[in-house]
Structure formats: C-alpha cells, structure tokens
Amino acid sequence: MNIEEIQQQILDAEQLQIIGNNSQLKSNHLNTLDMSAYSGLVSYQAEELVMTVKAGTTITYIESILAHNEQILPFSIKNTASTTIGGAYAIGSPELRDAVLGVKVIDGQGRILNFGGKVMKNVAGYDVSRLLVGSKGQLVAVCEISFRVLPKAYPVATSTGTIKQTPSKVRQQIEKNLKQVFDPNGRFV
Amino acid sequence: MQITQELLAALPEHIVIHGDEMTRPFECDGLSMYRQKPLAVVLPENIEQIRIVIEICNKHNTPIVSRGAGTGLAGGALPLDNSIVLGLSKLNKIKTIDPQAKTAVVEPGVRNIAISEAVAQHDLYYAPDPSSQIACTIGGNVAENSGGVHCLKYGLTVHNVIAIKMLTIDGEELILHRNDDGIGLLALMNGSEGLLGIITEVTVKLTPKPERVQLVMASFDHVRDCANTVSNIIKAGIIPAGLEMMDQFAIGAAEDFTHAGYPRDAQALLLCELDGDHDNVEQELTKLLALLSTAATIKVANSEQERLTLWQGRKSAFPSVGRLSPDYYCMDGTIPRHYLADVLENITQLSAHYALRVANVFHAGDGNLHPLILYDASIEGDIEKAEALGTEILKLCVDVGGSITGEHGVGIEKLNAMCHQFAADELEVFHQIKAAFDPQSLLNPGKAIPTLHRCAELGNMHVHNNELPHPELERF
Numbered sequence: 001m002n003i004e005e006i007q008q009q010i011l012d013a014e015q016l017q018i019i020g021n022n023s024q025l026k027s028n029h030l031n032t033l034d035m036s037a038y039s040g041l042v043s044y045q046a047e048e049l050v051m052t053v054k055a056g057t058t059i060t061y062i063e064s065i066l067a068h069n070e071q072i073l074p075f076s077i078k079n080t081a082s083t084t085i086g087g088a089y090a091i092g093s094p095e096l097r098d099a100v101l102g103v104k105v106i107d108g109q110g111r112i113l114n115f116g117g118k119v120m121k122n123v124a125g126y127d128v129s130r131l132l133v134g135s136k137g138q139l140v141a142v143c144e145i146s147f148r149v150l151p152k153a154y155p156v157a158t159s160t161g162t163i164k165q166t167p168s169k170v171r172q173q174i175e176k177n178l179k180q181v182f183d184p185n186g187r188f189v
Numbered sequence: 190m191q192i193t194q195e196l197l198a199a200l201p202e203h204i205v206i207h208g209d210e211m212t213r214p215f216e217c218d219g220l221s222m223y224r225q226k227p228l229a230v231v232l233p234e235n236i237e238q239i240r241i242v243i244e245i246c247n248k249h250n251t252p253i254v255s256r257g258a259g260t261g262l263a264g265g266a267l268p269l270d271n272s273i274v275l276g277l278s279k280l281n282k283i284k285t286i287d288p289q290a291k292t293a294v295v296e297p298g299v300r301n302i303a304i305s306e307a308v309a310q311h312d313l314y315y316a317p318d319p320s321s322q323i324a325c326t327i328g329g330n331v332a333e334n335s336g337g338v339h340c341l342k343y344g345l346t347v348h349n350v351i352a353i354k355m356l357t358i359d360g361e362e363l364i365l366h367r368n369d370d371g372i373g374l375l376a377l378m379n380g381s382e383g384l385l386g387i388i389t390e391v392t393v394k395l396t397p398k399p400e401r402v403q404l405v406m407a408s409f410d411h412v413r414d415c416a417n418t419v420s421n422i423i424k425a426g427i428i429p430a431g432l433e434m435m436d437q438f439a440i441g442a443a444e445d446f447t448h449a450g451y452p453r454d455a456q457a458l459l460l461c462e463l464d465g466d467h468d469n470v471e472q473e474l475t476k477l478l479a480l481l482s483t484a485a486t487i488k489v490a491n492s493e494q495e496r497l498t499l500w501q502g503r504k505s506a507f508p509s510v511g512r513l514s515p516d517y518y519c520m521d522g523t524i525p526r527h528y529l530a531d532v533l534e535n536i537t538q539l540s541a542h543y544a545l546r547v548a549n550v551f552h553a554g555d556g557n558l559h560p561l562i563l564y565d566a567s568i569e570g571d572i573e574k575a576e577a578l579g580t581e582i583l584k585l586c587v588d589v590g591g592s593i594t595g596e597h598g599v600g601i602e603k604l605n606a607m608c609h610q611f612a613a614d615e616l617e618v619f620h621q622i623k624a625a626f627d628p629q630s631l632l633n634p635g636k637a638i639p640t641l642h643r644c645a646e647l648g649n650m651h652v653h654n655n656e657l658p659h660p661e662l663e664r665f
Contacts, residue, residue, distance in 0.1 A: 047424040048525050070426055094367045097376055098348050111614045119523040120341065120555040121595035123334050123380045124603070124610050125638065126622055127347070130376035139372070151426035162370040170361045175372065177625035181618060 001037040003104075003112065003143055009033055010141060011110040015189050018137035020056060020087035029189060033141060035086050042144055043118070046071060050101060050118050052146040055086025070152045074099045076159055086142050092134025095157040096147075103129040104144035108183030118146045131178075134162070138189075139182035192249045192273070193229045199241050204279075206230040215274050218259040218266040219321070220602055222572075227254065227268035232276045236356070236389050239275065243360045243387070246273055252631050255383040257298065257329030260321040262519060263600030265333065265382045265636055275387065277328050283307050284390070291395040292351055297328025297388045301335075304393060313395040316343035319596070320504065328388045334380030336596030338431045341554035342464075343396060345596070347379035354390035358627045362389075377622075382598055383633040385626040399464035402430070403474055404496040407484035408455035412436065414483035415457035416530035419553045421480050422461065423526065427473050431462040432554030433503050436533065439510065439548040439561075440502075446509035449502030452486055459484075459553070460503055506550045507561065514546070514563035518575045522586030523595035526556045535585055536560055543578040545571075557595035558586070584609055599637045608644035616641055 010016070010033065017029035021036050039056035046069040053062060059073070059080040066072055075095035077088050088096060089103075102116030116122060116129035129146075132139060150156070167175065179186075193207045206212055207229040216224045228251070233239045246253050252272040259266055268274050280296035283304065287293070288311035293304055301322040305314040318337035319325055325335070330346045331353060343349070352366040353375060363386065365375040378385060409415040415434060422429065435443065435451075435458045444451040451458060463473045474489070481487050490496040502509075510517055524532050533549060540547040546563040560582055564575040583593045583606045593599075593606040607616070619638040623630065 045525070045527060047420040047527060049423060049428075050525070092371075092373070097373050098344070107618070113615050113618060114612075115615065117590065117592055118525060119591050119595070121336055121345065121523050121552075121557045122592040123596060123598050124592050124594050124607060125599075125615070125619055127334070127373075127376050127380055128618070128622070130347070130373045133373050133376075134370065135372050151428060153426055154428060160368055163366070163368045164370045167371070168363070170357060170359075170363050171374070174357075174363070174374070174625060178372070178622070181621040181625055 003038075003106070006033065006035075006038060006141060006143065007106055007110050007112065010106055010108070010187060013187060015187055017189050018090070018141050020084035020090070021058070021082045035141065036084055038143065039084070041065060048118070049120075049149050050146060051149055052102075052118060052144060053085055054144055055089070055142045056084050059083045059085060059088065066149055071149045072152050072156060074148060074150045074156055076156055085145055089133055089142055089145055090135060090137050093162065094160055097130050097133040098157070099147045100129050100133055100145065101148055102146040103132065103142055105132065105140035105142050107140050108185055108187045112143075113140075116146065120148065139179060141188070192245060192251055195245050195249075196229060196231060196242065196273070199245060200231065200238055204232045204234060204238065206232065215256070215259070215268060215276065218256070218261045218264060220262055220264040220267070220600065223264050223267050223601060225268045225270055227270070227272045227274045230274040230276055232279050234279050239356060239387060239389065240360045242273065242275055243356060243358065246631060247358070247629075250629065250631070252634050253387070254633050255328075255332070255387055257326030257332070258300065258321075258324045260325040261329065261333060261598065261600060262521070263594070263598045263602040265598050265600035265633070267601055269635065278326060280389070286311070288313065291397070292392055293395060294390065294392045295327055297391060298326050301325050301327060301330060308395050312398045314398055315349065315393055316396045317346050317349055320507075327391050327393065331379055331388055331391055332381065332383050333596070333598045336552070336555075336557065338433065338552065340552065341432060342428045342430050345379075347376055349394045350375065350379065350391060351394055352392040353378060353388055355386040355388050357386050358629070358631055380598070382600065382637040384623050384637055385632065387632070399430070400466045401470045402462060402464045402496065403470050404460065404462045404490040404499055405474070405477060405481075406488045406490070406499050407459045407461070407481045408452045408486045409457045409459070409483065410455070410485050411483075412457045412533055413530040415459055416533065416553075418459060418480060418483060419529060420526055422477065423554070425476060425480055427463070427476060429461045429554055430464040431460065432552070433460040434458065434529075434551040434553035435503065435506065436549040438546065439506055439550050442509040442513055442548060443502035443506050446512060447502045447505045449498050450488075451502050455485060460499065503550070506548070510548045510561045510563065515565045515567065516563070518562040518564065518579055520558065520560045520562065520579055520582055521594045521597040522558045522583050522591055524556045524558065524586050524589050524591035526553070528589040528591075529553065529556070532558070532585055532589065536582060539578055539581050543574055545574060545578055547578075552595075555595070556591065580606065601636055604639040604643065605647055607639045608647050613641050613644065616644065
C-alpha cells in the first residue's frame with residue numbers, strides 16, 4: 001500500500017470510515033479505509049530523540065525498535081500489541097499530543113499535507129499536527145507521524161486521560177468550522 | 190477619528206491612549222526596524238473592557254492587534270495603520286496558586302518571571318524561560334509558544350500550559366483545557382500569534398525546583414568535535430537541563446563583555462547543565478565527563494556563584510555582539526541535531542560570501558540556532574545584504590529538515606521564509622483555520638501566514654516534505 005493508493009481510495013469514496021486495527025474505535029461502517037497495511041519505520045536516529053513512522057505501525061513494533069537503543073515512548077498506550085500509532089493518535093491523549101512533532105495527512109479533498117516537522121522546536125504556522133490529535137478519523141487520514149522519544153532512564157508522563165463533557169456552543173461552532181476546513185464534503189465518517 | 194471617540198465614550202478615559210505622541214511607545218515591538226502607529230491603544234483593566242473593545246472594533250470593521258510586553262522579536266505585535274492595539278499588560282494579577290496540584294492561575298499580562306518569583310516559597314518555578322523573561326508576559330508566551338534554555342528537558346510553553354480562557358472575535362468566552370476530549374484546540378492556540386482569539390487567563394503547570402544543578406563547561410579546538418559531543422550526550426541517554434553552544438566569535442565577544450572566564454582561543458564552547466536529585470546528577474556527571482574526551486578544556490562549576498558567572502557569558506551573548514556592530518539581525522532556525530557541524534560550516538561559507546560577520550549561539554540540545562548577522566544600517570545596501578544572508582540560512586535549515594523559526598514566531602519578519610517551508614495547499618489550510626475563528630480577519634491580520642499571492646510573487650523554490658529536487662547532489 002502506498003500513499004497514492006490511499007489518496008485514490010479517499011477520492012473514489014463518497015463516504016468512508018478510517019480504521020486501524022479496530023482495537024480502539026470499532027468500525028460499523030461498510031466502506032472502510034484500512035490504514036493498518038500502511039506501516040513501517042520512515043526514519044529514526046536515536047541521537048535526535050525523534051522517530052517517524054507510518055500510521056499503521058503497531059505500538060509494539062515501535063517499542064521494540066526503541067528498546068534496541070535504550071529508548072522509550074514518552075506516553076503510555078493500552079493494548080499495545082494491536083494498537084497502531086495512527087489509532088492512538090486518532091483517539092488522542094494529552095501526553096501523546098505533547099510528544100507529536102509533525103504529521104503527513106490526506107484531507108477530505110485528497111490533498112497530501114505536511115504540518116510540523118522532525119525538530120523539537122518549530123513555531124512556523126499553526127500547530128496542526130497537535131490540533132489533529134484526538135480527531136478520531138473525522139478530519140483527515142493520518143499517514144505519517146513524527147514524535148519525540150525518551151531515553152529509558154526518564155520517567156514516562158503519567159496518563160491524565162481526557163474529560164468527556166458536552167462542548168460549549170462556541171466550541172461546537174469552531175469544531176464545525178474546522179470540519180469544513182479539513183473535510184468539506186463530509187467524506188470521513 | 191470616530192472609533193477613538195467611541196472608545197473614549199465607552200471606556201475610562203485613562204485606558205484609551207491616542208494621538209501621535211502618546212501612541213509612539215506602541216509603534217513597534219522587539220523588532221524595531223518596522224514601525225507603525227495605530228489609531229489608538231487600549232489598556233484594559235478587566236475582561237469586560239476587552240469585550241467592549243471587541244464590540245466597537247467589530248462594528249467599525251477595525252483590526253485588533255493584541256500585545257503583551259512588546260518583547261517579541263518577529264513583529265507579531267506591530268500595529269497596523271488602521272488598527273487598535275489591545276495591550277494586556279495591566280491584567281497582571283496572579284489569581285491563585287495551588288502548591289499541591291502544582292498549578293497557578295494568572296492573568297495574561299503577568300510577567301513570566303513573576304510567576305516563578307511568586308511560587309518560589311513553595312520550591313516551585315515556571316519552567317519555560319525565554320531570555321526576555323524579566324519583561325515578557327505569559328499571554329505573549331502562549332501566543333508565541335515561547336521556548337528558552339531549558340526546553341529540551343522541560344518543554345515549550347505548549348507543554349506547560351494546562352488551560353486558557355479566551356475571547357473569540359464575537360466576544361464569547363472559550364475555555365480550553367489540556368484534558369479536553371477531542372481535537373487539540375489548546376495546542377492550536379499556543380503559537381497562534383494573536384490571530385485566533387484574545388487570551389484572558391492562563392493556568393500554568395509549575396515544576397519542582399531541582400535538588401541540585403550542575404554546570405559543566407567544555408571548550409573545543411574543532412567545531413565538529415563540539416557538535417559531535419552534543420549528539421553523543423543525547424545518544425548516551427542524558428537529557429541535560431540546558432545544552433548551549435557558542436562559536437569562536439561569540440565566545441570572544443561574550444568574554445570581552447562579561448569576563449566570565451571563557452577560553453578565547455577555543456573554536457567552540459559547550460555549556461551543559463544537569464539537574465535533578467543529588468545522586469542522579471552525580472551519575473550523569475560521571476557519564477558526561479567520560480563523553481568529553483575531545484574537549485580541549487573542561488571546567489566543572491563548583492559553586493553557585495561560578496555557575497551563574499559561566500551562564501552570564503552565554504546569556505549576554507546578544508548584547509556582547511551588539512557592542513561590536515551598529516546593527517545585528519538575529520535568526521531563529523532549527524535543524525536536526527546531527528546536521529549541526531554541516532550547517533555551521535555552511536554558515537561560515539555564506540558569511541564569507543556576503544562579507545558579513547556572523548556570531549553563532551545555539552540551543553544545541555534542541556537544534557535551535559541563533560546566528561547573529563552583523564551589519565551597519567548606515568551603509569547603503571547592508572540591510573538588504575543581511576536579509577539575503579538570513580534568508581539563505583533559513584533555507585539551509587528547511588533543506589535539512591528543520592524550520593524557519595524555533596521560538597521567535599513568524600510575525601511579519603518571516604512571512605517570506607514561510608513560502609519556503611510550506612506549499613500552497615498547507616498555507617491555504619492555515620488561512621482557512623484563521624477564518625474558522627475569525628471570518629472577517631480582524632485579529633492581527635496579515636501576520637504569521639503569507640498570502641498565496643505573496644509566495645507566488647517571490648517565486649521561492651518550495652522543498653516539499655524535505656524532498657529536495659535533486660537529492661543526489663551534495664549540499665555541503
């Protein structure tokens with residue numbers, strides 16, 4: 001599976017549901033975009049403390065590569081065996097969002113877009129790569145994710161979780177507007 | 190001016206500043222080469238007054254430029270000729286401190302260092318420390334996603350803000366929290382440069398003061414040895430609290446100015462600070478000293494006084510260099526660390542090519558470069574030469590997979606450079622995100638994101654996703 005095939009599948013569909021390994025969000029839609037086949041390491045240099053992987057890569061695989069260099073993920077994920085990094089990104093957590101440095105995504109119009117990068121400090125443009133953490137497959141198809149890693153000796157941030165509550169009217173309106181920005185035709189369901 | 194009269198009628202007279210003389214102090218921020226007087230400046234003393242300003246500006250379709258302490262280095266708070274400046278410096282109260290939860294709730298005009306001072310009695314501090322921390326405000330820090338010397342270990346502003354309250358351009362309050370379910374609107378607000386909303390309250394995370402802080406200074410005869418040492422330290426599993434590098438020119442300038450005891454004949458200098466509990470620091474120190482085999486000299490600070498003296502040189506690097514030249518231009522690119530030596534060599538070549546001196550000071554640990562280009566504005570063509578050299582340096586950063594700005598922001602200064610880092614599709618998304626919050630474009634319009642037209646006119650080669658047009662060519 002390559003990125004052009006994902007792009008084509010998005011453009012061909014009227015509506016589709018993005019899935020990973022079905023470990024976090026269960027799919028109930030007929031037409032799915034299965035990202036689990038889009039997996040593997042894109043780049044990793046231990047001294048940079050930065051790794052880039054394709055979205056379908058499992059957390060277990062990522063952790064095994066990091067372990068060779070005595071490094072760890074700076075956030076914790078449940079069910080690591082089946083969870084993909086793309087799925088974890090879509091569900092989101094404050095600690096995962098902290099670690100994200102950049103993404104390559106395909107939006108609802110099939111455009112391949114790059115936000116953020118592979119460096120710790122980067123304030124060029126809005127921080128879209130952290131904005132989209134927790135977007136639950138509703139705004140874009142996440143293809144590649146760059147994130148920060150840690151030496152083994154450093155403590156992983158405690159999971160603080162997310163608080164589910166009915167968003168205020170203002171927030172609802174802004175979220176609706178942002179859906180229009182990333183997926184104006186409502187392809188991603 | 191009708192809008193000024195209306196502001197004067199609706200607000201206490203002493204918070205509305207107008208007229209040529211009175212608005213002059215607000216005509217620029219830290220990037221003083223650009224100046225523009227606004228229609229008026231309002232310095233609100235409460236949230237209700239901000240709402241009134243928003244309402245009146247909406248009615249007159251008048252842009253609002255938010256401003257903290259005006260220390261920004263990219264022109265983000267530069268007024269527009271038809272704008273109102275909304276200065277938030279009077280909203281400077283620390284509302285609550287919770288030592289147990291390690292949080293503080295503050296108004297946007299509270300100065301960065303004032304938070305650390307107020308919580309010091311609880312052995313806590315606010316970790317992000319931009320060099321302007323004595324003056325800069327927390328609201329400005331959020332707007333710029335400010336960094337500092339300790340980012341590698343303690344994160345940027347975005348990692349140290351728990352919640353904000355903001356007003357939208359409709360005057361509605363929006364509360365954003367780190368733990369909100371769904372998309373990261375709080376993260377989006379960090380670094381949004383005043384284009385999306387007006388920050389009215391910030392809840393910050395406080396960090397326990399470390400038990401021990403240990404500074405080590407090492408000098409090198411070769412720049413490449415110093416750069417490799419930076420990589421080796423990180424590879425060995427040490428994350429220093431600070432890891433700073435200076436080149437020979439910067440070392441000399443700092444030593445002349447501060448007499449910190451830097452070895453003037455060194456080609457590169459590394460300042461590495463370790464912190465944590467006593468035993469951890471001791472272990473890391475042993476590990477670190479073993480990694481400094483290529484260093485010409487090593488000095489382990491053995492008193493707090495010595496530590497502060499050694500830091501003084503680095504922290505005075507900008508004014509030290511400023512003494513040697515009528516003008517200097519400070520860059521803020523970031524690069525992946527392993528390109529440090531290559532990029533430095535390239536900057537040296539560019540400096541020779543343009544016949545302008547460049548002093549290099551880096552936050553080496555996080556790959557954030559601050560080359561200072563020395564020039565003389567009174568010499569015709571020198572500004573243009575300095576800007577051209579600066580553009581080349583930023584292109585170099587993007588070409589190796591870095592960014593045009595690590596912590597200073599885009600403002601008006603780096604609009605052209607943005608065209609090099611982003612393609613038209615991404616810039617279009619940025620403009621649409623702005624419109625999702627501010628459809629009439631009244632909040633700091635024209636800053637941070639270049640128009641597509643501007644980029645087309647520039648005709649810059651955009652390096653898409655760091656894939657160079659001819660990857661087989663040697664770039665160094």
